[in-house]
Amino acid sequence: MSKKIEIKKVDGITRESTQAMIDKSLEVYTEKARKKRVPHLAPNDQASGSACVKSNKKTIPGVMSARGCAYAGAKGVVWGPIRDMVHVSHGPVGCGWYSWGTRRNLMSGINGVNQFAMQFTSDFQEKDIVYGGDKKLKTLLAEAHDLFPLAKGISVLSECPVGLIGDDINSVAKQSAKELDIPIIPCNCEGFRGVSQSLGHHISNDTIRDYIIGTREFPEPIGPYDIALLGEYNIGGDAWSTKPLLEECGFNVKSVWTGDGEMEKIAATHQVKLNVIHCYRSMNYMCKVMEEKYGIPWIELNFFGPTKIRESLRQLAELFDDHIKAKVEAVIAKYDPLMQAVIDEYKPRLDNKTVMLYVGGLRPRHTVNAYQDLGMTVVGSGYEFAHSDDYDRTAAEMPDATVIYDDITEHEFEQFADNLKPDLIGSGIKEKYLFQKMGIPFRQMHSWDYSGPYHGYLGFPTFAKDVDMAINSPTWKLVKSPF
Amino acid sequence: MANALGLEMKPVSEDDPAEVERVKNWINTEEYKEKNFARQALVINPAHACQPLGAELAAHGFEGSLPFVHGSQGCASYYRSTLNRHFREPAPAVSDSMTEDGAVFGGQANLHEGLENAYTIYKPKMMPIFTSCMPEIIGDDLTAFIKNAKNKGVIPADFPTPYANTPSFNGSHIHGYDAMLLSILQTLTEGKQVEGRCTGKLNLIAGFDANTGNYREYKRILEAFGIPYTFLADISETFDSPLDGHYKIYPGGTKLDDAADSINGKATLALGSYSTAKTYGWIKEGYSGKHAVMPMPFGVAKTDAFIMKIAELFGKPIPESLKAERGRAVDAITDAHQYMHGKKFALYGDPDYLLGYVSFLLEMGAIPYHILCSKGTKKLEKEIQALLDASLDGKGCTIYMNKDLWHLRSLVVTDPVDGIIGDTHGKFAARDAGIPLFRFGFPNFDRVNLHRYPLIGYSGAINMLTAICNKFLDIKDETCEERFFEMMR
Known part of the structure; x- marks a missing residue:
């Protein structure tokens, strides 16, 4: 993929201006904290194609970080969206309560019956x-099975105390799984493990590898176009856009990981011919496992905005025969004019507007081009929990010399925004109201701000409408009082 | 073929539609309800959060105060985002990001580095410290850690750092609120009691209350009396701050000097005995002046009692404006009583709120039919029962203590009611039962601005009955047969 990168520049942003902005934001810090933060903030080197910042390190104590924990990565991201399982937050009441319904991974089915x-x-x-809680766990697993007979399995997601007091959830799960005759997956994702949600993704992938994958097989024969869609969590209905799109291109999407997910189909994914991954950060582990163990190749795609969708579909078609290639071209030809109509409607209203992003592990790079489709420029981007390979992939997407930030503190974010004066910020709920108080339009880009889907051709018109709504809402004109 | 653990391979199964239909009907049956109520270990959809969330709310209620979570950073993110979503406001707070090495070596190093960084970067006037699970389990000694921090010069010796142990495996958010508030007041008032001094003010404590409208309503009532006051843990500015193009990290809260001087108050009034138990217990022993604890003033009778108590504490007459307000509320209530009379409700929430709902409903001639508390006590049960026993409409109502919202679902589908009073989390049960949900409690994640409408006082009673009656009338208009669709209601 040694594509020639077109170097993008932004007026008024140079390596020097970005570095000066970074230095200034760190002035208030102690010497020790500054030293720790410096490697996480840098101007982008677009041509390099490699990370300009350090990442996946411990958060400095006492700063306002947006990061969550391993449990959040396991419950909220990987396990939680599987709709036909009971996911037990094992430990005190809070963790499960805070993560209850707050990610917007939508699900089909009937609540309490088969969802x-x-x-x-x-x-x-x-x-x-x-x-110790082992006895209680054993009892509650039986109760869950009894009250929810259609649940296909149960995940046990450990909260901090479980690991600290030395409970053995693995042995309880093993025993109960045998007695109840359903899969029970112990997941040691205590919140104190690792530095962010990321380790929770990894631990969850490992438990899927150990307890789930290869335990089911599809009754029907496997065809040449049978694929799986990984790292698609159905936020605001994203999977209900991407899955039909892939099907329209001639594929059979045998399982989705894990948005609106079904445990047994996930368990039979080792049979597919190709894994298509969207959120690389949270599921690359399983792609690599399936590649090694079952010889399944994988490809990373981007379903944000018509340019990237088109590119992605063609990349995908390259791996298949003429039948698929023809179908993909037909799909592109069908949607291109529809997408152009969206661009024609919104681009005049959004042209030359600027955006700053700070999201989890994928969107800070994957959405950059979708804004560009609308004539906008991303002038700063960063991740809560990305690793070096994510920042490598970010370099080429972001304009040269724009600021890249890892695990940004609220202080730095506020300073950068004050300096860059973006027309829009896309980040999370903890950041939203801070920037809105500053009079800066904002969209939650973890949850699509109670809207969506944003993925695929179905999603782009909604994305464009929402971005326009945020930036051009007349309400912002009221901020400055006449008296 | 078998997988990594040698688990057996089975075919992918599809749900049998007949079986789905059977289970769908089964979960609405008496038989299921019995099974559901027989649960010993599994908790499903609890209506309470953990202590540190309440501690953070109390900590946000003071001037220049930066809540500081000693524990894992994920906990802090969860508390903050809950408050962000409920108020649609910023909730600046920090944590010291303890990780695995904290579990081995203890959390002192994290605490010290965290205090130094937070103090330097965010320039607070106070950092109330509270704990999440991890330090509670490994047994961190906060007293010693904080003392060491000050001895080492990490933060100035005179910088206020109240701290509370708020283990999540004990109590709920209301207890965390209480523990944190107690510690803040103990810290700020230390050495401030002056023999013979009286501020002339009323100290008011709202209890765990996430309705900023209530705070403003309390103030309005006190201002009508012309009584000077110090509102302790006043979150009304913190979580309802103006949007004017400038972000202020500390937009309001009780002034620290006022809080310190509160120990010399003329009187102290705590509202909500369940979320202020420890704080009030301490105030009663140590604060100058008179003290009282009362139920939250929901409905007319409880508001009357509140207003008479203020008049009594300050020896002041009840202002004409409040008398007129009472009259207007009673007018609104009698005008609307026919739309609520005899209607049955299921209610759940924090103890102090629950008591308020019960008295308000009984006052309206409505029936608090299923009363559920997911973290309550025998004392609360007795107190609610006393309210029920005192009313004709209280007969046949049942109290369910320490039950969750999956229990509530069984109740409303097997023994129907006309509406549920609770918070956003009740929306699934309400939808399944086909009845409206009134979001008077905390949190509200799915409707706008509700926290700006007071529920306490005379105007709170009007707000509640307006929401309830108009919803019932909407339902009637939307669902009645054509021939019964009429102009007037």
Whole structure:
């Protein structure tokens, strides 16, 4: 993929101006904190194609970080969206309560019958800490099976205390799985592990590898166009855009990981011919496992905005025969004019507007071009929990010399925004109201701000409409009072 | 073929539609309800959060105060985002990001580095410190850690660092609120009691209350009396700050000097005995002046009691404006009583709120039919029962203590009611039962601006009955047969 990169420049942004902005933002820090933060903030070197910042390191104590924990990565991201399993937040009541319905990974099915978007917890009390929670876990697994007979399996997601008091959830899960005759997956994703949500993704991938994959097989024969879609979490219905799109291109999407996911189909994914991954950060581990163990190749695609969708579909078609190639071209030809109409409507309203992004592990690079499709420029981007390989992939997407930030603190973010004066910020709920108080339009880019889908051809018109709504809402004109 | 763990391979199965239909009907049956109520270990859809969330709310209620979570950073992100979503406002707070090495070596190094960084970067006037699970389990000694931090010069010796142990495996958010508020007041008032001094003010404590409208309503009532006051843990500016193009990290809260001087108050009034128990217990022993704890003033009778108590504490007459306000509320209530009379409700929430709902409903002639608390006590049960026993409409109502919203679902589908009073989390049960949900409680993630409408006081009673009656009338208009669709209601 040694494509020649077209170097993008932004008026008024140079390596020097960006570095000066970074230095200034760090002035207030202690010497020690500054030293720790310096490697995480840098101007982009677009031509290099490699990371300009350090990442996946511990957050400095006492700064306002947006990061979550391993449990959040396991419950919220990887396991939680599987719709036909009971996911038990094992430990005190809070973790499960805070993560209950707050990610917008939508699900089909009937709540409490064959879909379980609920808050299941062992609600640890003092006595469970003192005497251990294994007995309680065993009882509650049986109760869950009894009350929810259509649940295909149960995941047990450990919260901090479980690992600290030395409970053995693995042995309880093993025993109960045998007695109840359903898969019960122990996931040691205590929040204190690792430096962010990221380790929770990895731990969850490992448990899928150990307990799920290869335990089911599709009853029907496998065809040449059978693929799986990984790293698609169905935020605001994203998978209900991407899955039909791939099907329109001639593929059979045998399983989606894990948005609106079904446990048994995930378990039979080792049979597919190709894994298509969207969120690389949270699921590349399983792609690599399936490649090594089952020889399944994988490809990373981008479903944000018509340019990237077109590119992605063609890349995908390259791996298949003329039948698929023809179908893909037909799909592109069908949607291109529709997308052009969206661009024609919104680009005049958004041309030359600027955006700053700070999201989880994928969107800070994957959405850059979607804004560009609308005539906008991303002038700063960064991740909560990305690793070096994510920043490598970011370099070419972002304009040269724009600021790249890893695990940004609220102080730095505020300073950068004040300096760059973007027309829009796309980040999370903890950042949203801060910037809106500053009078800067904002969209939550983890959850699509209660809208969506944003993926695929179905998503782009909604994305464009929302970005326009945020930036051009007349409400912002009221911020400055006449008196 | 077998997988990594040698687990057996089975075919992918599809749900049998007949079986789905059977289970769908089954979960609405008495038989299922019994099974559901027989649960011993599994908690499903609990209506309470953990202690540190409440601690953070209390910590946000003071001038220049930066809540500081000693524990894992994910916890802090969860509390913050909950408050962000409920208020649609910023909730600046920090954590000291403890990780695995903290579990081995203890959290002192993280705490010290965290205090130094937060103090330097965010320039707070106070950092209330509270704990999430990890330090509670490994047994961190906050007293010693903070003392060491000050001895080492990490933060100035006189910088206020109240701290509270708020283990998540004990109590709920209301207890964390209480523990944190107690520690803040103990810290700020230390050495401030002056023999013979009286501020002439009322100290008011709202309890765990995430309705900024309530705070403003309390103030308005006190201002009508012309009584000077110090509102302790006043979150009304923090979580309802103006949008004017400038972000202020500390937009309001009780002035620290006022809080310090509160120990010399003329009187102290705590509202909500369940979320202020420890704080009030301490105030009663140590604060100058008179003290009282009362239920939150939901409905007319409880508001009357609140207003008379203020008049009594300050020896002031009840202002004419409040008398007129009472009259207007009673007018609104009698005008609308016919739309609520005899209607049955399921209610759940924090103890102090629950008591308020029960008295308001009984006052309206409505029936608090299923009363559920997911973290309550025998004392609360008795107190609610006393309210029920005192009313004709209280007969046949049942209290479910320490039950969750999956229990509530069984109740509303097997023994129907006309509406649910609770918070956003009740929307699944409400939808399944086909009845409206009134989001008077915390949190509200799915409707706008509700926290700006007071529920306490006379105007709170009007707000609640307006929301309820008009919703019932909307439903009637939307669902009635054509021939019964009429101009007037």
